[in-house]
Amino acid sequence: MQVDWKRFSEVIEASNNIILTSHIRPDCDALGSCLGMAGLLESLGKKVRIVCGQEVPESLKFIDPDDRIKCIGKDIVAEEFADADLHIILDTSAWIQLGDMADVIRNSSYKKIIFDHHEGEDDIDAELFKNTTAEAVGRMIVDAAEYLKVEMTPAIAQPVLAALATDTGWFRFGSVNPGTFRAAAKLLEAGAQPAKLYGQLYERETVGRVRLRGTVLARIETELDGRLAHTYIKPDDYEKTGAHPTDTEDLINLALEIEGTVFAVIMVGQVSGGYKMSFRSRCDVAANEVAKAFGGGGHRAAAGAFIESDSFEEVQNQVLTQVREMLAAGIA
Numbered sequence: 001m002q003v004d005w006k007r008f009s010e011v012i013e014a015s016n017n018i019i020l021t022s023h024i025r026p027d028c029d030a031l032g033s034c035l036g037m038a039g040l041l042e043s044l045g046k047k048v049r050i051v052c053g054q055e056v057p058e059s060l061k062f063i064d065p066d067d068r069i070k071c072i073g074k075d076i077v078a079e080e081f082a083d084a085d086l087h088i089i090l091d092t093s094a095w096i097q098l099g100d101m102a103d104v105i106r107n108s109s110y111k112k113i114i115f116d117h118h119e120g121e122d123d124i125d126a127e128l129f130k131n132t133t134a135e136a137v138g139r140m141i142v143d144a145a146e147y148l149k150v151e152m153t154p155a156i157a158q159p160v161l162a163a164l165a166t167d168t169g170w171f172r173f174g175s176v177n178p179g180t181f182r183a184a185a186k187l188l189e190a191g192a193q194p195a196k197l198y199g200q201l202y203e204r205e206t207v208g209r210v211r212l213r214g215t216v217l218a219r220i221e222t223e224l225d226g227r228l229a230h231t232y233i234k235p236d237d238y239e240k241t242g243a244h245p246t247d248t249e250d251l252i253n254l255a256l257e258i259e260g261t262v263f264a265v266i267m268v269g270q271v272s273g274g275y276k277m278s279f280r281s282r283c284d285v286a287a288n289e290v291a292k293a294f295g296g297g298g299h300r301a302a303a304g305a306f307i308e309s310d311s312f313e314e315v316q317n318q319v320l321t322q323v324r325e326m327l328a329a330g331i332a
């Protein structure tokens with residue numbers, strides 16, 4: 001599905017007071033596209049407000065230095081924008097992703113459009129402007145700037161670069177094409193700064209978290225010709241490294257960077273007692289099948305479980321025995 005840009009321009013031209021909304025659990029494409037679209041529409045003289053169903057997470061606040069993205073029920077109530085004449089929903093086509101904005105949208109009478117790159121949509125009473133081959137809504141914003149003949153400013157280009165870069169895994173996903181780089185070039189010509197963005201996104205670790213990562217990496221053991229990798233965190237590691245117990249997220253993925261490793265396990269001692277296990281699979285043995293053996297669950301590729309014991313040796317023995325057995329049976 002492609003965007004009918006002529007029709008899009010007509011809809012924009014006919015509107016003056018526009019509300020933008022994106023999905024809850026917002027990412028850079030959601031937030032960056034809202035900010036970019038707001039900038040384009042304001043260049044055309046429109047009044048624009050961004051209202052979402054959830055607050056901008058702390059780690060992404062840098063993307064919105066002027067605090068433009070408002071949270072419904074907290075920063076703004078629906079009555080305050082009842083005078084709007086157009087509502088644009090970006091980067092989602094699903095009710096469930098709209099959070100508390102879903103009811104606002106259901107109960108409003110002004111025109112609605114969806115501006116998105118996801119396939120499929122719920123029964124939202126909205127005109128569709130979708131490009132299901134677009135790498136990111138951020139890419140569609142760059143296209144929109146061209147069709148609306150709006151010159152992008154640095155304040156537009158920077159959040160849109162965040163959208164485009166993150167939704168393409170920094171220009172490496174299968175969706176990337178020559179047009180992705182042309183769009184990126186336009187953003188840089190307009191003043192976007194990739195090095196600044198990268199630093200804001202990925203170079204803000206605490207020393208504790210980096211040290212904890214080192215501890216986890218140093219403890220990796222491999223077995224079964226390297227197909228299985230496992231590591232652990234003990235409850236006193238947080239104090240030793242200065243890390244926070246929530247800093248363990250994603251550490252297991254480091255084990256999957258080893259060539260030939262198709263199954264990874266991390267056993268994470270909890271300050272409140274017991275061990276949380278995370279499993280990652282890149283083979284026929286599903287991570288959730290392994291997790292199920294310990295009363296846990298999840299997905300094929302990623303799953304977790306909990307063991308109440310505080311004896312690391314006991315937990316390790318129990319978990320690895322099970323994983324070895326399932327891998328031996330499941331890998332030819």
Ligand SMILES: [Mn+2]
Nearest residue numbers: 029091137167
């Ligand atoms: Mn997206």
